[in-house]
Amino acid sequence: MSKVKINKSRRRLIQSAGSIPIAVSAPNVLSNHHHREQTNPVVSNLDEIYPRWKTDSAKWDLQTKRFPGQKIHAAMGIADLDFKTAPEITKAIAERVLHENWGYILTPDSYYESIVEWILKRYGERISRDQLLLSTGVLPAIQSAIRAFCPKNSKVVLNSPGYTELYASIRKADCMPDESPLIKKNGMYSLDFPDLSKRLARDDVHAFLLVNPHNPTGNCWSRDDLKKVAKICDENDVMLFSDEIHCDFIADDAQYTPIYSLATEAVKRKAIIFKSTTKAFNLSAFKTGYVYAHDAEIISKIRQAGHVEFANTLGVIASEVAYTHSEKWLNEVSKYINQNMILVEKYIRKNIPLIRFYRPEGTYLAWIDFTEWMSAIDAKEKANEKNEEEGDYMERYLVEKAGIQLGRGYRFGSGGEKYLRMNVGTSKILLKEALDRIKMAADDL
Ligand SMILES: Cc1ncc(COP(=O)(O)O)c(C=O)c1O
Structure with missing residues (x-):
């Protein structure tokens, strides 16, 4: 099959993913012993206890x-x-598996388009292709951004308590994590602006890594919080890395504000956003993610710092179907x-x-x-x-x-x-x- 034909049939399978019930007719290519035929094309029974033992699950x-x-x-x-995961994702993967060749992938335009359309539709963030960079996950992308903007042995500020692997990622990128503790009052957390101002003013700090919603406390930072954070970063010439990987799970009585949407001058100059399909649609094993910023120059700088922009075939298929067919x-x-x-x-x-x-x-x-x-x-x-x-x-x-x-x-x-x-x-x-x-x-x- 030529590349063109592969791409055409691939696109067909993504377009058809939402409309065909998921009775995958390829048990021989699906070695997953938990696989069963499904009849509900929208969402499986979430009450079902789906056993994950002996699947090399990190969690279990x-x-x-x-x-x-x-x-x-x-x-x-x-x-x-x-x-x-969403049945249409499993179906699209199973169909692609039937084409038994796993040579280099030419990342399709439709994948980029699915990301651009998703973040516009879902969060009102308008970006063009040159503002977008693919990655092999959020953590590798954060490491690339650190390498692009932070000299070796400098400090990257993050809020504590904070996600374990962010500390590790900062170290892997040859920098040091510097904790700005969240303020805790009556069991609730908030940002400590005086502490942040003090830390970000230091000469050896070139980036602040914000997590929104925050892992592990679950804070969705308010518009006001975000404006202030961006302003402090801008005043101190510090990049603002915003890890928004958890943004698709928001409580009914809360609100997520995407920092990109603020579009203040400070945000335009300093903010870099990290997202992926992997938390929302449970696709972590596929190692995909993406980065964007208002300023395409920022994206070029990350690319030039040796960022790995590869995508893997099944990750691309799964992510594109997720964004185009699995919102429900x-x-x-x-x-x-x-x-x-x-x-x-x-x-x-x-x-x-x-x-x-x-x-x-x-x-x-x-x-x-x-x-x-x-x-x-x-x-x-x-x-x-x-x-x-x-x-x-x-x-x-x-x-x-x-x-x-x-x-x-x-x-x-x-x-x-x-x-x-x-x-x-x-x-x-x-x-x-x-x-x-x-x-x-x-x-x-
Ligand atoms: C805040 C945060 N960032 C990044 C990640 C992991 O990102 P990835 O698997 O895309 O590298 C996680 C996973 O739990 C997370 O909680």
Whole structure:
């Protein structure tokens, strides 16, 4: 088949992805042993507990390696979804798999167009192709941006607690993370503007890495917050990296403001936005993402700094179908996650007074305060005896007593020590079971 023909048939399969029911007629090419024929073309049953064991899932299978011999009923640490992805995505992938050649891909214009159209339709952000750069994920793109704008050994400011891998990414790009702690008041977090102003004024700081919605606290930064942040960055000639990977999961009573949409002079000069299809549609394994900025020069600079712009065939197919055909699926999942968060909030308030939780504005991650529980079981002393962190002890305690694994907050930098993070992107039946099990462990104290 010539390149032209491949592209044509590829486009046909993407165009048809939404309209054909998903009975994939190629069981021989789908080795996934969980695959079953589906009849509902919009969204699968989100209550279904879709088993992910023994699929090399980082979220699930890693925990059996970390806790050998322990029966884990729910692994709820790593941030991906337990649901089947949108049926039209699986269908398009399965159809492409039937063409048994995996040579170099010519990234199709339609992929770029799908991104441009999605961010316009969904967030009102208008960009042209020269403002857009593809990447092999958000983290690699952030590393490229750091290399482009930050001299070696300089500092990149980020808010703590903050996503573990952002710290690692800054180091991988030969810089140092510099924490600007979020202010915590009555369990709620906010940006510390005086602290930010002080840090960003330093000579060895060339970038501030903002996360919106923030992982792990779930803050959606307001218009006013964003304007102020951009202004401080601009005044200090500091680039503003805005990681918006979680922006498709916003609580019903909250609002996400894309920083690009502000279009102030400061935002135009300094902001770089990082996004992907991978959180929203659960496509993380495909390693795709993209970057954009008002100023095409900024994008050129990242490209010139050695950025890897490759895309992989299945990642492109999946992402394009996601953006062109799967918005309805995303809306359903987002609604479901909202309900799950409300469930967690009500359940904890009513049944587990030992822990505290405030529903986040965005993300599918519940950031839960275990301070009292940790002190009730002398976690600090016990952890010291074992030469480990309090959070390691608490995590293992829950695995052993409840069969539930949550993410350790101390790995999110300072301020996270007393917290565990629960991913609610799962069946509400499993979520309820997890909460019941945690409650039983608390009642046993
Ligand atoms: C804030 C944030 N940025 C980036 C990532 C990962 O991005 P990617 O897998 O596209 O490199 C995550 C994953 O949890 C995240 O929470």
